[in-house]
Amino acid sequence: MLQTADSVQPFSTARPMRESEFASHDGTRLFYRMWPATGASPKGAVILLHRGHEHSGRVAHLATELGLDDFAFYAWDARGHGRSPGERGYSPSFAASTHDLDCFVRHVSETSGVSVEDIAVIAQSVGAVLATTWVHDYAPPIRALVLASPAFSVKLYVPFAKEGIALWDKLKGTFFVNSYVKARFLTHDPERIASYESDPLITRPIASNILLQLYEAAARVVADARAITVPTQLLISGSDWVVRHAPQHRFYENLGSRIKERHVLAGFYHDTLGEKDRAIALAEVRRFIDACFAEPWAPADLRTAHIQGYTKDEADRLASPLDATSPRGIYWALSRLNIKIGALVSEGIRTGVKTGFDSGSTLDYVYENKPRGLGPGGRLIDKVFLEAIGWRGIRQRKLHLQELIDRALQRLKAAGRSTHMLDIAAGHGRYVLDAIETAAVRPDSARLQDYSSINVDAGRNSIATRGLSDFVSFRQQDAFDGEGLAAITPAPDLAIVSGLYELFSDNALIAASLDGIARAMQPHGLLVYTNQPWHPQLEMIARALTSHRGGEAWVMRRRTQEEMDQLVAAAGFRKIEQRIDQWGIFTVSLAERV
Numbered sequence: 179m180l181q182t183a184d185s186v187q188p189f190s191t192a193r194p195m196r197e198s199e200f201a202s203h204d205g206t207r208l209f210y211r212m213w214p215a216t217g218a219s220p221k222g223a224v225i226l227l228h229r230g231h232e233h234s235g236r237v238a239h240l241a242t243e244l245g246l247d248d249f250a251f252y253a254w255d256a257r258g259h260g261r262s263p264g265e266r267g268y269s270p271s272f273a274a275s276t277h278d279l280d281c282f283v284r285h286v287s288e289t290s291g292v293s294v295e296d297i298a299v300i301a302q303s304v305g306a307v308l309a310t311t312w313v314h315d316y317a318p319p320i321r322a323l324v325l326a327s328p329a330f331s332v333k334l335y336v337p338f339a340k341e342g343i344a345l346w347d348k349l350k351g352t353f354f355v356n357s358y359v360k361a362r363f364l365t366h367d368p369e370r371i372a373s374y375e376s377d378p379l380i381t382r383p384i385a386s387n388i389l390l391q392l393y394e395a396a397a398r399v400v401a402d403a404r405a406i407t408v409p410t411q412l413l414i415s416g417s418d419w420v421v422r423h424a425p426q427h428r429f430y431e432n433l434g435s436r437i438k439e440r441h442v443l444a445g446f447y448h449d450t451l452g453e454k455d456r457a458i459a460l461a462e463v464r465r466f467i468d469a470c471f472a473e474p475w476a477p478a479d480l481r482t483a484h485i486q487g488y489t490k491d492e493a494d495r496l497a498s499p500l501d502a503t504s505p506r507g508i509y510w511a512l513s514r515l516n517i518k519i520g521a522l523v524s525e526g527i528r529t530g531v532k533t534g535f536d537s538g539s540t541l542d543y544v545y546e547n548k549p550r551g552l553g554p555g556g557r558l559i560d561k562v563f564l565e566a567i568g569w570r571g572i573r574q575r576k577l578h579l580q581e582l583i584d585r586a587l588q589r590l591k592a593a594g595r596s597t598h599m600l601d602i603a604a605g606h607g608r609y610v611l612d613a614i615e616t617a618a619v620r621p622d623s624a625r626l627q628d629y630s631s632i633n634v635d636a637g638r639n640s641i642a643t644r645g646l647s648d649f650v651s652f653r654q655q656d657a658f659d660g661e662g663l664a665a666i667t668p669a670p671d672l673a674i675v676s677g678l679y680e681l682f683s684d685n686a687l688i689a690a691s692l693d694g695i696a697r698a699m700q701p702h703g704l705l706v707y708t709n710q711p712w713h714p715q716l717e718m719i720a721r722a723l724t725s726h727r728g729g730e731a732w733v734m735r736r737r738t739q740e741e742m743d744q745l746v747a748a749a750g751f752r753k754i755e756q757r758i759d760q761w762g763i764f765t766v767s768l769a770e771r772v
Contacts (some may be wrong), residue, residue: 192242200285202257202278202748209261210234210254210282213241217248221471222296222321223286226253227279229449230304230329231267231357233260233379240451241299244464249298252286257307259426260379267354267383272391273312274762279312280756283320295475298322298467302451303329303421307396313406314399315711315758315765317740319477323406324463324472326413330396330425332389340393347386348397354383360462363419365447366454390759398762400425403432403714404488405738407478411439411466413459415446434488435480439466480741484685491733493683496720510721517722523556525549526563534726535719536681538605538633544569545576545608555719568715571763572677575708578757578766580613585617585755586672586704586768593702599624600670600698602657602691603678607637610674611644623668624650629657630726658687663694670695672704676766680710681725683735685745692749695772703771705751709742710734712762739765 193213201207211234216223226237234253251281257278258264271273287294297320301309306328313323334340335358343355361374374380399406400572410433414426430440441462446453451460484490500507520527525542533539549561563569590597597619601610604626614624624646628634637652655662657678673695679688695705713719716734725732742765743753751769758765 195238196239200282202281202366204265204274206257206278208254208257208263208278208282209555210252211238211289213251215248215250219248220250221248222298223250223252223290223292225283225286225297225299225303226251227299227301227309228253228259229302230384231259231359231381233381235260235377235379236374236452236687237300237302240460243456244460244467246464246467249467250290250292254282259381262502265385266381267388268352268385269388271760272388272395273758273762275308275388275393276312276315277757279308280316280318281508283318284755295319296321296471297601298324298470300326300451300463301325301328302326303393303448307325307392308401310399310406311395311762314402315739315762316756317738318742319475320408321475322467323408323410324413324466325410326459327415327418327421327448328396328412328426328429329392329421330400330429331393331422333420340390341619343386344390347390352387354385355389355707357382357384359448363447365449365452366445367449367452368454370449370454374503382420395762396425398712400429400432403429404434405711406478407434407436407740409466409470410435411463412441413414413450413462414440414442415450415453416442416444417446418448420448430580434478437470445592446502463749477740477744480575480738480744481685481689483737483741484683486736487741489736489738489741490683492716494732496717497731497733499720513718513722518590520559520563523552523558524560524563525551526560529709533632534729534732535723536732537726538628538630539636541572541677542606542608544572547573560584566715567761568713568719568763571759571761574759575676575764575766576609576612578759578764579609579674579706579708580616582615582755582757582766582768583610583672583674584617586621586706587617587621590671590704591619595702596668596671597621598668598670599672599674600666600695601626601674601676602655602663602695603675604628604637605633607633607640607652607678609676611640611650614646614650615644621649621672625666625670626650626652627655627657628652629654658682658691660690660697661695662696663691664697666698667700669700670703671700671707673699675705675707677708679742680708680734680737685741688745689748692745692751696749696751699771701771705769705771707742707745707746707767707769709737709765709767710763710764711736711739711742714761716764743767 196212233255255262258268306325316562361371495668521531530540551557551560599621634654720733723732752772753769757765
């Protein structure tokens with residue numbers, strides 16, 4: 179049955195619906211609804227994400243109205259919303275909610291048998307920012323992404339409201355902000371207005387930490403939308419009272435997808451897919467998803483992004499010298515001078531200047547996180563140095579490494595396998611030795627390696643001090659020597675690459691290293707690897723800090739998570755799960771040798 183702009187009629191009778199739960203990353207069980215495919219030729223699954231104050235019941239109508247009968251539909255209640263547990267409007271962090279989404283999609287894929295490549299996501303408002311952040315940070319190979327009025331910038335109306343919320347959150351901790359939005363400013367549909375006003379599951383408060391982190395995540399993914407290559411459709415409500423249009427257009431302009439569409443819907447309020455004339459929007463969504471599934475899945479090949487790609491262009495700009503007499507040239511010259519002065523009194527800065535700020539010695543100091551320096555002033559400067567956002571991200575990366583190493587060892591043990599470990603570039607070894615000591619399963623052996631004799635000596639001393647010499651060794655070896663890695667015995671069941679590939683732009687080096695690891699392994703061996711898809715201080719690092727390579731400027735080429743995952747997949751690994759810090763800087767992933 180055809181739809182008109184004045185009414186929305188179902189293509190078929192209402193679908194049968196099931197209710198269920200899934201366990202998220204921290205064990206919390208979140209509620210979701212599921213509508214099985216009713217068509218004769220099932221094609222895949224569509225996941226629906228609701229607005230920030232709503233729940234799965236508010237998007238349930240789409241399962242029928244979209245008329246995509248060959249697709250199963252899934253819709254969750256986000257943590258702290260609807261019938262899912264948690265304080266209303268609260269989540270530990272926006273990153274935790276993004277991780278929830280990753281767990282939900284993996285649950286859908288595992289329980290339905292639908293591959294992630296055959297999943298599409300339709301998301302509204304805050305849900306659209308959540309979906310965008312997930313696609314940016316986790317690089318899932320989904321078939322299509324539809325974003326309806328993404329809340330990249332919420333209109334708070336009160337002057338300096340965001341700054342006030344941030345200040346109060348810092349002084350007093352998390353508090354709740356109630357939604358001011360009336361239903362009549364969300365949609366022109368009288369039935370939707372009435373149901374919103376009477377719905378007991380509507381969650382009007384939002385926690386201050388989530389609101390602030392929503393802004394931060396949105397700014398990051400809008401600025402770095404080139405990293406997103408999934409086919410994407412953007413629906414913009416023309417008369418939106420809730421969110422601003424400009425960041426939505428900027429996101430579209432930056433979007434790296436080869437297949438992308440933008441539709442501005444004149445007169446639509448914020449509830450784009452629940453508007454009175456939503457048939458107009460739904461027709462576009464239906465056509466887009468059908469078109470995306472009509473062609474074989476064909477992701478962009480990013481394995482040569484080090485030769486031609488936007489992060490290569492970014493790194494080239496950072497490596498270009500500045501006119502010494504220009505304002506920026508003078509600014510960064512003074513910054514370098516301040517670092518040299520700081521090295522006179524701060525132990526951490528002195529270590530960075532001496533060995534390189536990306537060296538194993540500096541990272542070991544950052545992991546230790548104990549300010550030291552000349553007198554109280556020196557210790558204060560050292561504390562400020564250690565609290566830089568990049569170093570906070572490094573320490574969170576260490577925690578994620580320990581978590582996934584533990585999970586990997588338990589997985590191997592449960593499969594009845596041996597548990598021989600290999601870390602190909604361990605630095606001083608602190609993070610991996612801490613992981614070994616805290617893991618539930620003791621590895622059969624652990625071989626740590628590094629190219630630097632300084633790191634090897636420090637690592638051996640640490641192994642002896644900890645009393646681990648009976649099964650842990652430390653050797654000097656090049657992590658990019660593929661033949662040397664392939665010849666390692668005993669063959670590793672678990673290989674670890676942390677903080678190494680991020681320091682080298684050339685993907686050929688990374689491919690050779692991964693190939694050596696893969697050849698050393700038996701099928702179903704595990705790989706823990708890190709990546710840095712984003713950093714807010716790239717220019718400061720490039721213009722002011724030096725690397726371990728002869729004191730030259732520390733210029734980093736970021737790898738998007740999709741690029742890194744493709745290199746790992748090309749070596750014969752399948753990513754199983756991932757962690758990322760709340761700032762979106764460092765990822766840690768676990769993959770299986772297939």
